[in-house]
Amino acid sequence: MKNEAQQTFLSEAGQAPGAGRRSPLAAFLICLPMMILTFMMLFGRQRPVGAVQDIAFAATFVFFNLMFFLMVYRQRTERYRAVLFIVYAVAFVISFISQIVELRGTMALTQANILRAEAPFCHIAIPMTLIPAALNKTLVFPASIAGGSHSAAAMFIIWIGASLALGRGFCGWGCFFGGLEDGFSRIFKRPLLKLTGGLWRYLPYAVLLVIVLTAATSLSPTYCMWLCPFKAVTEYVQVTSFTTLIQMIIFISLFAGLVVILPVLTKRRTQCALFCPFGAFQSFTNKVSGCGIRADKDKCVKCGLCARSCPTFSIDAESIEAGGSRLTCLKCGKCVDLCPKGALSYHVKGAAPAAKSDVQRLLFVYPAFLFLATMGGAMVRDALFRIVKLVATGHMIG
Amino acid sequence: MEAFLLGLSNGGVCLAYCAPVLVPCMIAEGGGAAASVGVLLRFLCGRLAGYMIFGAAAWAVSASLLRGGYRTPVFGAAYMVFAVTLVLYGFFGIGGRCGVSCGPASLLARLPGALRLSFLAPVAAGLATGLSLCPPFLLAMAGAAEKGSLSYSLFFFFMFFLGASVFLVPAPLLGALRVYPALKTVGRLAAGLMGVYYFFTGLLMLAGGMKGL
Numbered sequence: 001m002k003n004e005a006q007q008t009f010l011s012e013a014g015q016a017p018g019a020g021r022r023s024p025l026a027a028f029l030i031c032l033p034m035m036i037l038t039f040m041m042l043f044g045r046q047r048p049v050g051a052v053q054d055i056a057f058a059a060t061f062v063f064f065n066l067m068f069f070l071m072v073y074r075q076r077t078e079r080y081r082a083v084l085f086i087v088y089a090v091a092f093v094i095s096f097i098s099q100i101v102e103l104r105g106t107m108a109l110t111q112a113n114i115l116r117a118e119a120p121f122c123h124i125a126i127p128m129t130l131i132p133a134a135l136n137k138t139l140v141f142p143a144s145i146a147g148g149s150h151s152a153a154a155m156f157i158i159w160i161g162a163s164l165a166l167g168r169g170f171c172g173w174g175c176f177f178g179g180l181e182d183g184f185s186r187i188f189k190r191p192l193l194k195l196t197g198g199l200w201r202y203l204p205y206a207v208l209l210v211i212v213l214t215a216a217t218s219l220s221p222t223y224c225m226w227l228c229p230f231k232a233v234t235e236y237v238q239v240t241s242f243t244t245l246i247q248m249i250i251f252i253s254l255f256a257g258l259v260v261i262l263p264v265l266t267k268r269r270t271q272c273a274l275f276c277p278f279g280a281f282q283s284f285t286n287k288v289s290g291c292g293i294r295a296d297k298d299k300c301v302k303c304g305l306c307a308r309s310c311p312t313f314s315i316d317a318e319s320i321e322a323g324g325s326r327l328t329c330l331k332c333g334k335c336v337d338l339c340p341k342g343a344l345s346y347h348v349k350g351a352a353p354a355a356k357s358d359v360q361r362l363l364f365v366y367p368a369f370l371f372l373a374t375m376g377g378a379m380v381r382d383a384l385f386r387i388v389k390l391v392a393t394g395h396m397i398g
Numbered sequence: 399m400e401a402f403l404l405g406l407s408n409g410g411v412c413l414a415y416c417a418p419v420l421v422p423c424m425i426a427e428g429g430g431a432a433a434s435v436g437v438l439l440r441f442l443c444g445r446l447a448g449y450m451i452f453g454a455a456a457w458a459v460s461a462s463l464l465r466g467g468y469r470t471p472v473f474g475a476a477y478m479v480f481a482v483t484l485v486l487y488g489f490f491g492i493g494g495r496c497g498v499s500c501g502p503a504s505l506l507a508r509l510p511g512a513l514r515l516s517f518l519a520p521v522a523a524g525l526a527t528g529l530s531l532c533p534p535f536l537l538a539m540a541g542a543a544e545k546g547s548l549s550y551s552l553f554f555f556f557m558f559f560l561g562a563s564v565f566l567v568p569a570p571l572l573g574a575l576r577v578y579p580a581l582k583t584v585g586r587l588a589a590g591l592m593g594v595y596y597f598f599t600g601l602l603m604l605a606g607g608m609k610g611l
Contacts, residue, residue: 202583206591207591209584214595243602
């Protein structure tokens with residue numbers, strides 16, 4: 001027991017066996033192309049105007065690239081990804097709400113907005129939209145089909161590209177909601193409530209089945225209308241009736257339960273692991289993506305640390321016996337970083353098992369980080385700008 | 399023939415109403431195509447029962463026995479009862495004695511075969527969908543209400559049922575999915591979720607109907 005605790009401590013401190021450091025110069029050279037790419041993305045998308053915007057731009061650029069440098073230099077993934085991912089989610093909420101309020105004067109989505117298809121398209125709606133789009137040529141979501149970064153076409157293109165490259169890594173690196181529960185799941189050092197997943201791991205697939213069928217038959221985004229916890233922190237249908245009041249109560253209850261309370265108590269991403277239909281859908285893309293988590297059974301000492309710490313119940317003795325993580329793996333890298341024996345590693349499909357594991361890790365982390373920076377860079381920058389503005393002027397809207 | 403054609407022409411809509419409940423039930427049973435036929439037959443029996451209730455109600459309305467005000471809360475309460483069956487089946491019947499919840503599951507396992515939830519759930523699902531107030535149904539109800547006798551009204555709905563059921567015939571092919579054992583659990587959970595949906599629908603109907611009395 002003591003030995004296991006020591007291993008846990010060592011792993012969490014980043015000193016586990018197999019951990020190494022690259023030379024700063026080599027790490028810098030590896031990071032250089034990423035610096036150029038992130039600079040182009042951040043600068044080219046919306047050029048800073050004024051001192052506050054300059055500061056926000058510079059801070060975002062330095063923050064993202066510092067985290068990436070540390071991932072490369074320290075040969076660790078998860079803790080730096082988590083910092084970026086949580087900041088990204090918080091920035092998304094700040095930036096999104098501010099922009100919606102600036103645009104409409106309220107967070108609520110009115111019937112007029114719905115009729116004008118003014119809702120930004122969200123990736124969670126993708127599974128619901130496929131069957132109606134194929135059968136009826138109808139987009140069952142009140143968003144524009146093309147034109148602008150918030151359109152359905154833009155999100156579909158992003159999703160297809162990210163799915164091919166990352167699989168369900170989309171949920172661990174690109175989802176703008178996941179960071180909220182990731183953040184809440186890190187409040188306590190140890191879980192107050194032990195959750196093993198069990199058969200409830202299948203619930204997201206059941207939610208997926210139900211919402212796909214009901215959306216296809218009712219031609220409406222049933223998940224968004226009734227079950228999305230993140231409506232509580234983004235936009236929601238204006239409360240004008242008893243039904244919309246019930247919807248609002250459901251949104252807030254699910255947010256409080258699945259995104260705040262359960263992650264705090266269990267140290268797991270419960271919304272992603274036990275409820276999200278997009279996550280279930282995205283799990284299938286792990287079959288086609290080029291990278292996954294591989295387990296070396298000979299090195300594994302069956303300490304169970306990976307199973308206890310996986311945020312989505314995606315690894316256990318059974319899956320290790322089968323050669324790696326389950327289909328639901330987010331590729332966050334937590335198990336890889338924590339494994340005291342280095343038995344777990346990122347693995348590029350087709351590469352020899354004996355190939356250098358950190359090279360394979362970088363082959364995944366490079367596109368994954370780029371995706372995160374693409375999705376989150378502008379949001380973090382905008383949120384920083386608004387926070388500075390709030391401090392300086394007392395308001396962040398307008 | 400008029401009722402049969404009405405059912406046939408609206409079968410697509412009926413399929414749309416049925417699929418979210420029927421598909422999870424079939425997947426949950428995890429049998430092959432033959433077993434899925436059994437599920438479909440039970441579902442259709444429940445659906446036929448729902449239609450017959452509707453036929454009787456249509457006649458009763460025309461005979462001024464069941465005036466409109468009572469219809470909504472009665473159907474709302476019926477929805478809630480069937481929904482509870484689906485919820486029990488979905489969330490408490492999983493995995494036999496050591497499923498999601500051992501207590502209710504072990505109690506339910508002691509019931510005789512014909513009363514087991516796995517047997518009754520498709521019937522309840524069929525009843526719940528059979529009692530839906532979808533547009534084709536209201537059309538059929540109006541048609542049946544015009545008929546003078548109870549037997550004619552029931553026959554009208556029976557023919558409507560036959561026409562509407564044609565679209566469900568290919569459903570047992572879903573039995574091919576039994577090669578994926580996990581789908582059984584997924585199907586049951588999905589049936590439970592649909593139960594929650596029907597319970598909520600019934601609650602709204604009951605509350606709305608009571609308010610209107």
